[in-house]
Every structure is written in C-alpha cells, then in structure tokens.
Amino acid sequence: MKSLRIGFVDLDTSHPGSFIPVLKEMGHELAAAYDGGVIHPSGYAEKFAQEQGIAKVCGTLEEMAELIDVALIHSCDWDLHIERAKPFVEAGKAVFIDKPLAGNVRDLRQIADWAKGGARITGGSSLRNCVEVQEWRALGVPKEDWVYALAGCGVDEFNYGIHAYSMLHGLMGPGVRSARYIGTGGGQRQMELTWEDGRRGVVSVGKTSGYLPFYANVVTQKRSDYIKAENKLLYRSLLETIMPYFSGEEPAPLPVEQLIEIEMSAIAAKLSYEQGGAVVALNEVPEDYAGYDGAAFAVSYKELKYPSAK
Incomplete structure (x- = not known):
C-alpha cells in the first residue's frame, strides 16, 4: 500500500x-x-x-x-x-x-x-466492518431467509450507541427506510429499524450498570447466531478497510449516501421516541431537527476525563 x-x-x-x-x-x-x-x-x-x-x-x-x-x-x-x-x-x-x-x-x-x-x-x-460482521456477511444468507436481528451495547444512546446501529447495518446492509421507538427495558431504549425490502432489526442502547460487549443476535430460516465483537481487532479492521480507499487503491468501503443511513437511523429513532413511538421515515426527518447535541456530550465527556473541570 x-x-x-x-x-x-x-x-x-x-x-x-x-x-x-x-x-x-x-x-x-x-x-x-x-x-x-x-x-x-x-x-x-x-x-x-x-x-x-x-x-x-x-x-x-x-x-x-x-x-x-x-x-x-x-x-x-x-x-x-x-x-x-x-x-x-x-x-x-x-x-x-x-x-x-x-x-x-x-x-x-x-x-x-x-x-x-x-x-x-x-x-x-468500526463495528460496521468488524471481523465478526464480515465473517457473517460472507455466509451469503439470502435476504428472503431473514427473520430478525438484535444488536446492542451499553454506555449511552448515541456516542457509544451508534456502534449498535453500525453493527446491525453491517449485518443487514444498506436500505433503512424508517425507525420506531418500541419501548424501554433495563434503562435501555429499544428501536426498531425497517428496511426497504421489509426486513426488520432492533437496536438496544443506553446506560447499563455494568459493561456490555458489542453484540448481535441474528435469526434466519435456517440458523441462529450470537455475534460478539473482539475489541482488540476493531481498529485494525477499520484501518485495513479505509486506508486502501484513501490511497486510491480501492473504492469507498461504502458509498457515503449509504454510510450516513446509520446516523440517520439513530436520529430518526430519537425523533420517534419524542413522538411517542411514531414511525419516522429517514427521508422525512426535518433538516432543522436538533438531533443529538455534540457540545453537551463533550461537556459531560470532559467532566468524566477531568473531574476537576466540573
């Protein structure tokens, strides 16, 4: 390279x-x-x-x-x-x-x-192309065999929770049509995403009392798999995916229009929660919708890293 x-x-x-x-x-x-x-x-x-x-x-x-x-x-x-x-x-x-x-x-x-x-x-x-997701995609399971999937992690709903959305997107591929808040359990919010072809998956995100790995359960007509990402391999997998693109030796890992579906899904899910569980299409989220506040998150992040800064 x-x-x-x-x-x-x-x-x-x-x-x-x-x-x-x-x-x-x-x-x-x-x-x-x-x-x-x-x-x-x-x-x-x-x-x-x-x-x-x-x-x-x-x-x-x-x-x-x-x-x-x-x-x-x-x-x-x-x-x-x-x-x-x-x-x-x-x-x-x-x-x-x-x-x-x-x-x-x-x-x-x-x-x-x-x-x-x-x-x-x-x-x-890095979860969208982690080794475990790549290995599952390589199985070539037909879309018509799909039953459902659940992906999740702990810590928070967006900064960390976006990993769960990314893992689900990596397993199911692009084409998310809408998001819907379906409930809260154990302090985590469960959000259902629906794809253009009708397939559905759920993410469970939010703070928990203990550590949760990055995980997914995938069910098809012929198999059921529990997938747990190995944290030590995440950054290498990510960099091995993106650096050939940056050097001009490979095409983009994913067209940006499809890549931004991941964050768009989380933003639509947040809006659905605020609307009491209404189905929110990704292409109907208002451009002026506030979404997730990065500055507020940075303040809380700094306070955790430097408690004296409070």
Whole structure:
C-alpha cells in the first residue's frame, strides 16, 4: 500500500492513540497533530505528539492541510466535524470522520454533498466492518431467509450507541427506510429499524450498570447466531478497510449516501421516541431537527476525563 502522511485532528478520545500502532505497522507517516482544546488542557497536543512520534503540532487546520494526505478527525463534539473537515476537503485531502459522523440531518447532508462533489471522505464506527460482521456477511444468507436481528451495547444512546446501529447495518446492509421507538427495558431504549425490502432489526442502547460487549443476535430460516465483537481487532479492521480507499487503491468501503443511513437511523429513532413511538421515515426527518447535541456530550465527556473541570 502507498505510504500516506497522516494528520490527527482533535485528540479528544482514546482512538488516536489506538490507531497509531496500526498505522505505523501499515507503513504510514505520522505527519501532524492539531487539538482544539475542547477536552484537553493546553500543552496536551505537544506531549501527545512527542510520546507518539508525530512530526509536528499545528496551530491551525490550514497549516496541517499543507503537510498531510489524510486527516483523521476525532472530535468528541460531533457538531464540530463539519468545521474541522472543511479545510481538508477544500484542499483536496482525504478525510476520515470518527463516529458519530454527525448528530443532525444538515451536517450529514453536507458530508454526502462533499462526497458527491468528489471529496475522498468516509468515517463512522468500526463495528460496521468488524471481523465478526464480515465473517457473517460472507455466509451469503439470502435476504428472503431473514427473520430478525438484535444488536446492542451499553454506555449511552448515541456516542457509544451508534456502534449498535453500525453493527446491525453491517449485518443487514444498506436500505433503512424508517425507525420506531418500541419501548424501554433495563434503562435501555429499544428501536426498531425497517428496511426497504421489509426486513426488520432492533437496536438496544443506553446506560447499563455494568459493561456490555458489542453484540448481535441474528435469526434466519435456517440458523441462529450470537455475534460478539473482539475489541482488540476493531481498529485494525477499520484501518485495513479505509486506508486502501484513501490511497486510491480501492473504492469507498461504502458509498457515503449509504454510510450516513446509520446516523440517520439513530436520529430518526430519537425523533420517534419524542413522538411517542411514531414511525419516522429517514427521508422525512426535518433538516432543522436538533438531533443529538455534540457540545453537551463533550461537556459531560470532559467532566468524566477531568473531574476537576466540573
């Protein structure tokens, strides 16, 4: 694979540090880092860069755009993703946006519009293409054999819950038509998604008292499978999927119009909950619907990471 110069934008989560060993093994160059200071204190980026062997800490995104081939955006405030991605798209650089891609329809449509305009852009959860999902898809189960599936995880409904939506989407493929809130159990909300061909699946997301793995139960006419993702393989599987696309050696892992269905499903499910369980079609979610608040999540995330910041 062609060696690429990598830039890390916002060092908010554990993902930049987890991606780096895999990127090094793949032969890519750690060219630059930028941190907007939403989560970490001043000086954190310099310390991180020194520890990880990143060549330069940039003061602006425009400065970084001149030094890299690919920007990996890790802002935990997903409402910043469009702002962070824009300088790189305009400079013709490839962009990965970490999960969740965005929390509202307007931002998701901007990502799709960039892709339609020729931008090399992708992102989202590693669960959509984790090894276990790839192995199940390889079974080639016919759609007409489908009975149902349930995917779930703990922690929260969107920042972490998007993994459950992604895992279900990976198993069932694109084509989600609508979402419907169907109830709450054990502190988690259950959301039913319906595909254009009539297949249905359920996600169960929200805070639990203990750790839950990323899991799915899949039932077809001839088999029933319990799938549990191995966390240690997630980032490698993701990077092995996206980096050949960024190097120009492979097509996009999934067309962006289909990729954004995942976040659109979660947003439609939230609106359904607010409407008492009404069926909400993905293409009917208002563009001005607030969706999920990235700034509010970032505040809570910072308080967990730095309790003294409360």
